[in-house]
Amino acid sequence: MQYAPDPHPDESPLVPAAGLRGRSAAHVAERLRDMILAGELPPGERLSERMLTEGMGVTRTPLREAFKILEAEGLLVIAPNRGAQVVKLSPADVDMAMELLAGLESVAAELACARGTAEQFAQVAALHARMVACQRAGDLVGYFRINQNIHQNIVDCAHNPALSRVYRAESARVRLYRFAGNRVSARWSRAVMEHEQILLALQQRQGPLLRELLRVHHLNGWRVTRLVLENEVQPDL
Amino acid sequence: MQYAPDPHPDESPLVPAAGLRGRSAAHVAERLRDMILAGELPPGERLSERMLTEGMGVTRTPLREAFKILEAEGLLVIAPNRGAQVVKLSPADVDMAMELLAGLESVAAELACARGTAEQFAQVAALHARMVACQRAGDLVGYFRINQNIHQNIVDCAHNPALSRVYRAESARVRLYRFAGNRVSARWSRAVMEHEQILLALQQRQGPLLRELLRVHHLNGWRVTRLVLENEVQPDL
DNA sequence: ACTCGTCTAATTGCATGCAATAATGCGATG
């Protein structure tokens, strides 16, 4: 795995000095988080301080602070004297995380129907349209990204920042693992149908129905994903 | 606010050298977390690096790493060039957090009824007995601690580590604010009655009922707490 | 007296150095 070291560290530092004092660790954490969520730093990858500092143009102190942040977020594990690794979740871990996400969404569902604004619902509908376009175009990556976005937006409709924050963090932890499950065409088309119903229930503010639809949607999606992760079903996409 | 500086730094360092290399930041974070949750570092308190390093016998590097951890947990805020402060939640923040906690408990309720073991239920029952004893003895602090413990234990009955972890973290964030609401005797006795019903529903594995009981219990408790926080009701304990 | 500006001291952010630990290479031995 490459760390993309900066080819011109003296000419264009990735963390320039101008007015960014005091945000170095947060900046590095964000960069690493993006790399982990993009799969550039795969689960189990060991993060060498030297390589990363050279690659990102910062010194060890802010990098190590970023490690602590990401460890608290559950994206890294730090073993004493042996550095940081990207967390590697077992199927059981993902199972538990998915159960939690489904629970959070079910809580959000009723709140969203009670408090979501028409503008927010329109935003979800617009995302849905874009997602369908991605499906038609066979753009799996774009589809998955927008799909995640839709679910986060539904949660955000609950107008509860704490709920949104927790959902975002827990969702991030398992993003890579969920992606695997979408690589099955039969599931893909069915998921879109489920999303149609979800969107309708949201727009009609049918809380209990939305809740049940999301529950089943999660159950279905995770069942397929689990089969793929356990190599019992081969992805056909 | 005092930082309890170590009176004998050379004779008994609070973070001794023996085999604890690599856990300094975690150790400091735990200590600070305890101090915050105990109210020794009240909301809004500014955390001076110099005072804390002198008080805890560590240097600034692990202390600053601990700050980052606690910031990620939502217990501190770090303003660039101006250091760390204990978070000060607005009533609206606490409101949102309580809604999230209620949601997490309602999710846990059904899972706990489905999966909790008889031993776990007995543990909850034992805690309940101790809590009642505290109420009889007028031990508000002990009551509150065991009360928190009971709720965490019910969530733990769901056998979902991710759910337990999130519940623990979010619960910690608002612990100090919830405590205020228990200082009203009328609420106190009613809360114990609600707990009796909750325990029964759990033991009888009546998921939907437990869910509803917890929802109402939260609603009632938080209503009183909010009144106290907003100074509309005077604590009588 | 109050406000504003300046200077100084204190504090924070980050870089770097040193010591402890773990990883690695290599020869000796079974």
Add this chain to the structure above:
DNA sequence: CATCGCATTATTGCATGCAATTAGACGAGT
């Protein structure tokens, strides 16, 4: 040939130093 032991190297954990920024004291001007 594989394995163990040891020395070397690399890496991590923490302490400390320096520069940037802020907070506070002090005095001039209104």
